Amino acid sequence: MRRPIVVFAxxxxxxxxxxxxxxxxxxxxxxxxxxxxHRSGGEAAVFGPTKYAIVQWERxxxxxxxxxxxxxxxxxxxxxxxxxxxYLAAHAADSDKPQAVGLR
Amino acid sequence: xxxxxxxxxxxxxxxAATYLFIACCTVIAAEQPDxxxxxxxxxxxxxxxxxxxxxxxxxxxxxxRLEKQVTGGAAVPQKIKSDDEISILKExxxxxxxxxxxxxxxxxxxxxxxxxxxxxILQNVERKTLLDRVQMGVELRTRCDWFSLRERVKTKSLFGxxxxxxxxxxxxxxxxxxxxxxxxxxxxxxxxxNGRMVVYKNWTDDPYEDPQNDANRARYPGSSDVKLxxxxxxxxxxxxxxxxxxxxxxxxPTTDGMPTExxxxxxxxxxxxxxxxxxxxxxxxxSFMLENLTGLKNSALRxxxxxxxxxxxxxxxxxxxxxxxxxxxxxxxxxQFETETIKNSLFIINxxxxxxxxxxxxxxxxxxxxxxxxxxxxxxxxxxxxxxxxFLDSNFDWFAGYAQQWARADGKATWGLGPxxxxxxxxxxxxxxxxRNAHAWQIGMRYNIPWETLNLPKVGVxxxxxxKYWLGLNGGAEDPLRKLTTRGNAWDFYYIQPIxxxxxxxxxxxxxxxxxxxxxxxxxxxLNTQIRNTYLLLDANF
Numbered sequence: 251m252r253r254p255i256v257v258f259a260x261x262x263x264x265x266x267x268x269x270x271x272x273x274x275x276x277x278x279x280x281x282x283x284x285x286x287x288h289r290s291g292g293e294a295a296v297f298g299p300t301k302y303a304i305v306q307w308e309r310x311x312x313x314x315x316x317x318x319x320x321x322x323x324x325x326x327x328x329x330x331x332x333x334x335x336x337y338l339a340a341h342a343a344d345s346d347k348p349q350a351v352g353l354r
Numbered sequence: 355x356x357x358x359x360x361x362x363x364x365x366x367x368x369x370a371a372t373y374l375f376i377a378c379c380t381v382i383a384a385e386q387p388d389x390x391x392x393x394x395x396x397x398x399x400x401x402x403x404x405x406x407x408x409x410x411x412x413x414x415x416x417x418x419r420l421e422k423q424v425t426g427g428a429a430v431p432q433k434i435k436s437d438d439e440i441s442i443l444k445e446x447x448x449x450x451x452x453x454x455x456x457x458x459x460x461x462x463x464x465x466x467x468x469x470x471x472x473x474x475i476l477q478n479v480e481r482k483t484l485l486d487r488v489q490m491g492v493e494l495r496t497r498c499d500w501f502s503l504r505e506r507v508k509t510k511s512l513f514g515x516x517x518x519x520x521x522x523x524x525x526x527x528x529x530x531x532x533x534x535x536x537x538x539x540x541x542x543x544x545x546x547x548n549g550r551m552v553v554y555k556n557w558t559d560d561p562y563e564d565p566q567n568d569a570n571r572a573r574y575p576g577s578s579d580v581k582l583x584x585x586x587x588x589x590x591x592x593x594x595x596x597x598x599x600x601x602x603x604x605x606x607p608t609t610d611g612m613p614t615e616x617x618x619x620x621x622x623x624x625x626x627x628x629x630x631x632x633x634x635x636x637x638x639x640x641s642f643m644l645e646n647l648t649g650l651k652n653s654a655l656r657x658x659x660x661x662x663x664x665x666x667x668x669x670x671x672x673x674x675x676x677x678x679x680x681x682x683x684x685x686x687x688x689x690q691f692e693t694e695t696i697k698n699s700l701f702i703i704n705x706x707x708x709x710x711x712x713x714x715x716x717x718x719x720x721x722x723x724x725x726x727x728x729x730x731x732x733x734x735x736x737x738x739x740x741x742x743x744x745f746l747d748s749n750f751d752w753f754a755g756y757a758q759q760w761a762r763a764d765g766k767a768t769w770g771l772g773p774x775x776x777x778x779x780x781x782x783x784x785x786x787x788x789x790r791n792a793h794a795w796q797i798g799m800r801y802n803i804p805w806e807t808l809n810l811p812k813v814g815v816x817x818x819x820x821x822k823y824w825l826g827l828n829g830g831a832e833d834p835l836r837k838l839t840t841r842g843n844a845w846d847f848y849y850i851q852p853i854x855x856x857x858x859x860x861x862x863x864x865x866x867x868x869x870x871x872x873x874x875x876x877x878x879x880x881l882n883t884q885i886r887n888t889y890l891l892l893d894a895n896f
Contacts, residue, residue: 350625
């Protein structure tokens, strides 16, 4: 019975060493940077990842559509944009959603 | 004399000098207006030069703009310095200006035409979108399994001598296809429908329905292989701002229980943890959203009623005295509290209660019932489950669950040959009235490997163990060995390789060490059986 617990603990340690904070970067950047303008009463309208489907988000970034409204290249590095792009695509309108009784 | 001459000479010299000075002053005074004109002209020249330089720059910019418009911005003129270049550029500007409006007008006209055409198309698209109430998604899975079994069997000879022998068996490449049609309709803001139709079959499995076979099944009318796995409606309403509710009814999402989504690489797909219950269920229920009341994120309290077993094949009035041999309904009551404790986590306390456990349905086997009972006892289970994804903002996901079961066997069913009884069973007993308490627990983890070149693959390990009388209730589980029913230990290892966002490959190995035989009915027997299942599956969903 000890074996699984030992394996579990070993994985936990390995994961602790190997893990990085990159996974949540996209959401954080989206909230902090995009949210500075796209907020209630802000410079731009509030929106969430479900505004578009995955393909639409991909097109939005590929064609740099934001630049037509406002140039944000000074605020966002290439890495930032990629992280936000990944976050929005992962939570887009047609992304995989949780399912359960009474769950919106 | 000499002195006189000298004086005269000096005097004459001074006179001449004075005359020259006066003459010069006169000339200078006379010519003063001309100098002013020269200076003025000089200023004008300088000004003109400045103007020309400015004009030069403006012209250069204008040419740049026009050339961009015409050539798409490929050519950029060099700095213009001379008057010749300016005149050349002026000519060029003239030409471009003449070309520009004509070209622009043509483009605008073309765009207007395109917009008109697109508007007509969009009208149709919008109309179709409004009429398409159900969104559909497809999952297609092809899976190949290799099984191997090894068991150590204890036998006793007629003279009482105990001996052991080993049995082993292998199944090579058992392949299957599973098709799922997922449906969702947001009927109104507060009314949502979800459904799933499934076709699940082994490759070339012949249903023995002459003259059709697997190769032409779709071309002949026959039994329907499409099954309804889930179809339910949620009605959301808010009788009090602090307590929003959801009323749900239909065939519930109670399969693929958590943490199945870890190895399936999906979001949560069930109401219950798999350790609590993993079967299809019809029923109704109500969910209380407690977040506003308690402040606990995504917290909810759900009460669900379901009927997990019932046999109503031939008769509606199955309680009539003359009716025997089929199953009575088995009611299931579930209370579940769930909340998000830390970010991306899910904590669940699930209480499952079935007051009257049904006998097994063996009517189709043609066995004659001697004495049956509509109630073999009561069964309840308390499950605690926790899972966290991207634990503490890392690439690490993990889960743990524990379940305690209380079963009270109180009833028996007997089948036989005519009036002669052959087999008697009860709930985890051979018909005796007994307490059959048990427990099980599971842990597991998944690591999201940060290799973007390999599309962020995942690797996971799971372990679960169940005690002698453990009753898993996992007949609807995704894995063919139904590992959570194990009375013993089970290990699962898998590697998920996403190919695109809609296609993944999973390679896995499950090892089950059975210490006792598994069935809801009959006393468990001691086993020493090891089953291994290696599998490869291809999953496409869109």
